[in-house]
Amino acid sequence: MTDLGIPDTGTPESGADLPDPAAADRPKGSGRPRRPARFRPVRPGLLLSVLLIAVLLPAAFFPHLLTSRDPLAAVPHDKLLPPGSGHPFGTDQLGRDLFARVVHGSLLTLQASGLAVLVGLVVGSLAGLLAGYLGGIVDDALMRLTDVLLSIPGLLLSLALVTALGFGTVKVALAVGVTSVSTFTRIMRAEVLRIAGSGYVEAARASGTRAPAVLLRHVLPNAAGPVLVYAAIDFGAVVLQVSSLSFLGYGAQPPAPEWGSLVSDGRNYLATAWWLSTLPGLVIAATVLAANRIARALDGADTEER
Amino acid sequence: MRTYLLRRLLQAVFVLWAAYTVSFGVLYMLPSDPATIMAAGGGDASTVTPEQTAALRHQYGLDRPLAEQYGTRLLHAVHGDLGRSVQSGVPVTRMISQALPTTLQLAAAALLLSVLLGGAVALLASWTRYGPLRQLLLSLPSLGVSAPTFWVGLVLVQLFSFRWHVFPAFGDQGFDALVLPSVTLALPGAALIAQVFAKGLRTALAEPYVQTALAKGAGRGRVLFGHAVRNASAAPLTLVGIMVGNLLAGAVVVETVFARAGIGRETAAAVTAQDIPVVQGVVVLGAVAFVLTTLAVDLLLPLIDPRITTTARRAVPA
Numbered sequence: 001m002t003d004l005g006i007p008d009t010g011t012p013e014s015g016a017d018l019p020d021p022a023a024a025d026r027p028k029g030s031g032r033p034r035r036p037a038r039f040r041p042v043r044p045g046l047l048l049s050v051l052l053i054a055v056l057l058p059a060a061f062f063p064h065l066l067t068s069r070d071p072l073a074a075v076p077h078d079k080l081l082p083p084g085s086g087h088p089f090g091t092d093q094l095g096r097d098l099f100a101r102v103v104h105g106s107l108l109t110l111q112a113s114g115l116a117v118l119v120g121l122v123v124g125s126l127a128g129l130l131a132g133y134l135g136g137i138v139d140d141a142l143m144r145l146t147d148v149l150l151s152i153p154g155l156l157l158s159l160a161l162v163t164a165l166g167f168g169t170v171k172v173a174l175a176v177g178v179t180s181v182s183t184f185t186r187i188m189r190a191e192v193l194r195i196a197g198s199g200y201v202e203a204a205r206a207s208g209t210r211a212p213a214v215l216l217r218h219v220l221p222n223a224a225g226p227v228l229v230y231a232a233i234d235f236g237a238v239v240l241q242v243s244s245l246s247f248l249g250y251g252a253q254p255p256a257p258e259w260g261s262l263v264s265d266g267r268n269y270l271a272t273a274w275w276l277s278t279l280p281g282l283v284i285a286a287t288v289l290a291a292n293r294i295a296r297a298l299d300g301a302d303t304e305e306r
Numbered sequence: 307m308r309t310y311l312l313r314r315l316l317q318a319v320f321v322l323w324a325a326y327t328v329s330f331g332v333l334y335m336l337p338s339d340p341a342t343i344m345a346a347g348g349g350d351a352s353t354v355t356p357e358q359t360a361a362l363r364h365q366y367g368l369d370r371p372l373a374e375q376y377g378t379r380l381l382h383a384v385h386g387d388l389g390r391s392v393q394s395g396v397p398v399t400r401m402i403s404q405a406l407p408t409t410l411q412l413a414a415a416a417l418l419l420s421v422l423l424g425g426a427v428a429l430l431a432s433w434t435r436y437g438p439l440r441q442l443l444l445s446l447p448s449l450g451v452s453a454p455t456f457w458v459g460l461v462l463v464q465l466f467s468f469r470w471h472v473f474p475a476f477g478d479q480g481f482d483a484l485v486l487p488s489v490t491l492a493l494p495g496a497a498l499i500a501q502v503f504a505k506g507l508r509t510a511l512a513e514p515y516v517q518t519a520l521a522k523g524a525g526r527g528r529v530l531f532g533h534a535v536r537n538a539s540a541a542p543l544t545l546v547g548i549m550v551g552n553l554l555a556g557a558v559v560v561e562t563v564f565a566r567a568g569i570g571r572e573t574a575a576a577v578t579a580q581d582i583p584v585v586q587g588v589v590v591l592g593a594v595a596f597v598l599t600t601l602a603v604d605l606l607l608p609l610i611d612p613r614i615t616t617t618a619r620r621a622v623p624a
Binding site for chain 2 (some may be wrong): 144145147148149151152153154155156157159160161162163164165166236240243244247248249250260263264266267270271274277278281282284285288289292293
């Protein structure tokens with residue numbers, strides 16, 4: 001490849017139509033761009049995304065850092081105030097501060113999304129590890145199962161699980177997590193197949209290491225990269241699914257704020273109080289956009305895209 | 307060709323059977339007790355007497371061994387009987403067939419829109435030589451993927467119904483009422499198509515045959531539409547199979563937002579009431595939609611790209 005010897009730190013537009021050079025020469029599936037220099041050029045979109053997530057993540061665990069108001073305290077006198085000083089997002093029909101509700105809602109929504117990704121990651125990785133390493137009947141059975149799970153639309157599968165499990169934030173998280181298991185399984189299996197044939201695994205086995213130790217010490221650490229990157233990619237989609245189920249009313253029960261149910265609560269005031277549905281929804285969209293942007297940067301597909 | 311068709315049909319039947327089995331496993335075998343759930347009807351389970359539960363259990367055959375339940379239910383399902391709704395007692399197949407036309411209308415409109423919209427964005431982005439416009443067009447899909455469907459629907463209602471009074475906000479009568487829901491439902495799919503199609507076009511335009519065509523004096527339009535489009539359209543076409551299933555799932559949200567009577571709203575109501583047979587029926591319907599469209603797509607693909615052969619062994623390239 002003619003690289004001209006210039007390190008690729010210039011304007012991102014310069015290589016607009018060229019394939020990403022780093023994608024070609026970095027070891028296949030290592031998941032991480034080989035040259036950290038790729039992150040150096042200032043990309044406003046990425047920077048904004050990182051900033052947004054950096055503000056949101058602490059809010060999901062310590063909501064009091066962002067707002068001192070109580071998300072459940074109703075002040076009837078202040079009901080349906082438009083966004084303004086004192087209430088950045090306005091107030092709802094009971095006079096509760098919408099900003100406080102959105103901030104406290106991130107607690108439930110982001111934790112549920114994190115749990116869902118974790119379920120997919122752990123279960124999917126284990127299944128993929130087994131399928132790839134054991135091969136044979138186990139592999140066939142697990143792969144057919146993922147085929148079937150992928151042929152049922154994700155949201156419908158989640159709805160079936162919610163029907164069986166019941167309502168609530170944790171149950172919604174489980175229901176959403178199950179739908180991403182099959183993709184994690186496939187990625188992990190492909191990685192394991194790639195690594196299981198490599199010299200060091202053969203050497204470990206030849207020197208008498210038992211299968212569990214080979215899997216944990218040699219295969220898993222080397223296969224983890226792409227799976228973790230997919231976890232980042234999956235996060236945005238999971239936030240959307242969790243919010244959709246919460247919008248439909250299967251998440252946390254009423255006074256507790258969740259992003260999806262906040263949008264749903266505002267439906268009766270669309271004509272008179274636009275902010276009730278619009279602003280929480282905007283927060284969801286911004287979060288998903290930022291998460292996807294960061295995931296794409298992690299995936300290194302970013303420069304390939306532009 | 308015949309063996310290929312037969313093989314694909316067998317595969318389709320297998321997927322349907324497996325989808326039925328998975329939904330049975332999820333809905334009937336999970337630790338929760340279906341009879342209690344049905345008797346409570348989504349309400350408080352503590353108000354249900356054991357007698358009620360026992361009666362329901364007997365009525366739905368839930369007191370028989372699991373394997374026997376599975377056998378009889380599967381046998382009925384093969385004969386087109388998916389059981390009766392717990393809430394209304396109406397056969398699930400009749401509920402679905404009554405609600406299907408409205409949803410099909412919505413899904414078809416949305417599918418058409420996503421293909422047109424996604425295709426137009428990708429084509430324009432590949433056609434334009436003006437950098438900023440290209441950047442703008444290429445960043446649209448990631449916006450479309452990130453915005454929650456239910457929120458897009460509500461914002462559209464706010465703008466087009468309450469502020470500008472162009473389209474009705476709710477209901478399912480007439481063409482006007484179809485516009486906003488189908489746009490809402492179409493956006494995620496359009497974004498997906500735009501992404502994949504733009505990538506395909508970019509790859510196709512870098513191929514040597516494009517250079518040859520340009521060198522022989524063909525215009526950019528001719529190269530784009532005559533050469534690149536056909537070669538780039540195989541990947542988006544395979545997406546359609548996945549999209550149809552997602553449209554059905556998306557209809558659950560969109561029909562709730564726009565208060566349209568259809569499968570989606572029936573599903574949402576059935577989940578709220580924990581109406582197990584109806585939910586299972588919809589899951590199976592989703593699998594049917596997926597299987598049928600992927601089958602159709604697989605049969606169409608060789609027409610677009612003759613290199614994809616329908617025989618088991620691929621022809622050796624000359």
